Amino acid sequence: xxxxxxxxxxxxxxxxxxxxxxxxxxxxxxxxxxxxxxxxxxxxxxxxxxxxxxxxxxxxxxxxxxxxxxxxxxxxxxxxxxxxxxxxxxxxxxxxxxxxxxxxxxxxxxxxxxxxxxxxxxxxxxxxxxxxxxxxxxxxxxxxxxxxxxxxxxxxxxxxxxxxxxxxxxxxxxxxxxxxxxxxxxxxxxxxxxxxxxxxxxxxxxxxxxxxxxxxxxxxxxxxxxxxxx
Numbered sequence: 001x002x003x004x005x006x007x008x009x010x011x012x013x014x015x016x017x018x019x020x021x022x023x024x025x026x027x028x029x030x031x032x033x034x035x036x037x038x039x040x041x042x043x044x045x046x047x048x049x050x051x052x053x054x055x056x057x058x059x060x061x062x063x064x065x066x067x068x069x070x071x072x073x074x075x076x077x078x079x080x081x082x083x084x085x086x087x088x089x090x091x092x093x094x095x096x097x098x099x100x101x102x103x104x105x106x107x108x109x110x111x112x113x114x115x116x117x118x119x120x121x122x123x124x125x126x127x128x129x130x131x132x133x134x135x136x137x138x139x140x141x142x143x144x145x146x147x148x149x150x151x152x153x154x155x156x157x158x159x160x161x162x163x164x165x166x167x168x169x170x171x172x173x174x175x176x177x178x179x180x181x182x183x184x185x186x187x188x189x190x191x192x193x194x195x196x197x198x199x200x201x202x203x204x205x206x207x208x209x210x211x212x213x214x215x216x217x218x219x220x221x222x223x224x225x226x227x228x229x230x
Contacts, residue, residue, distance in 0.1 A: 002230070003177055003198045005223035007216050008033035008070050010181070010203035023067055026206070029213035030220070033070040035181070035201045036090075037151075038081065068092070070201075072121060072181070074151050075099070079107055086114030094119035094145050094179075097130050108139050119143035119179070123151060128165040135173060142177060143199065144169055148192070149182030158183025163195035170196025186215065189222040198223055 009031050014022035023034050071090040073081055078095035085093055093116040100107055104120070111118040118141045120134045134141045146165050149156035159182070169178050180197040185205025192200065200219050209215045 002196075002227040003175055005220050005227075006032040006177070006179075006199040007219050008035040008179075008199060008201045009206045009212070009216070010035045010037065010201050012037045013203035013207040022207075026212065026216075027067055029206075030216045031067075033068045033092075033199075035203075036069055036071045037074060038071055038085070039074045070094070070179075070199075072145065072151075079103065079110065082107070082110045082114055082116075086116055090116055092117040092119055092143065094121050094143065096121050096123070096151075097134065098123060098126055101130070104134055105137065105139055108134070108137075108141060112139075117142050119145055119177075121145035121147060121151075121181075122165075123147050124149070124159055124162055128168050131169075132172075135176065143179055144176060145179040145181060145199075145201075146197070147182055148180050148184070151182075156183055158185075158188040158191075160188075160191055163191055166192065166195035166197050184219070186218055189219050190226070193223045193226040198227075 009026045011019065011034055026034060068091040069089060070092045071085060072094045074096065075081055076099050078100060093111045095107060097120050108118045120131050120141045122131055124147055131144055135144065146162055148159050148162045166178055166180065169176060177199050178197050179199035179201060180192045181201035184192060184200055184202045189200065200223065202219060206212045206215050
């Protein structure tokens with residue numbers, strides 16, 4: 001058995017007016033994590049999620065559910081968000097390698113000092129080699145998020161060509177948490193799991209399903225089943 005399967009419904013696809021109850025519903029359906037997208041100041045990112053309001057919502061959700069909040073920071077200045085995210089109750093803090101090449105060591109150290117788990121994300125056009133130093137450094141990240149769509153917009157089609165990045169990471173780092181986000185659902189999970197992804201972010205495929213628990217169970221079964229065969 002490989003690294004544990006973790007299914008993280010993307011709250012970007014939830015009913016924002018009832019975020020706390022939506023979080024409770026996902027946890028009852030079997031979610032391991034709640035994936036929170038924090039977007040601000042990047043013109044290429046959809047600004048549906050305002051940074052500070054999202055912190056407040058994250059805090060509210062954490063208070064009510066004690067969930068693991070898997071936070072994906074799509075911001076140009078992640079250092080500025082470490083303290084407020086820590087206070088808001090974030091569990092994981094994943095920043096983009098594209099905006100942190102010069103200060104990632106300080107950033108990782110600050111994230112850990114606030115009790116959060118550091119992760120690094122990369123967009124589809126970013127070479128996988130750019131995250132190697134962040135995984136192999138003395139003060140390293142503990143998860144890599146491979147975006148399988150362009151970040152910031154829900155409902156996009158899964159990019160299967162990104163699975164080569166996942167395969168490369170899994171071969172190089174057998175015990176690393178590897179997350180995929182974008183277009184994941186029943187029709188694409190086997191491809192992602194076979195490549196080596198164990199943390200699965202799913203938005204519309206879960207929230208739009210008549211029975212979200214069934215979809216979450218299917219995603220988990222795919223990851224665990226493929227791991228058992230390998």
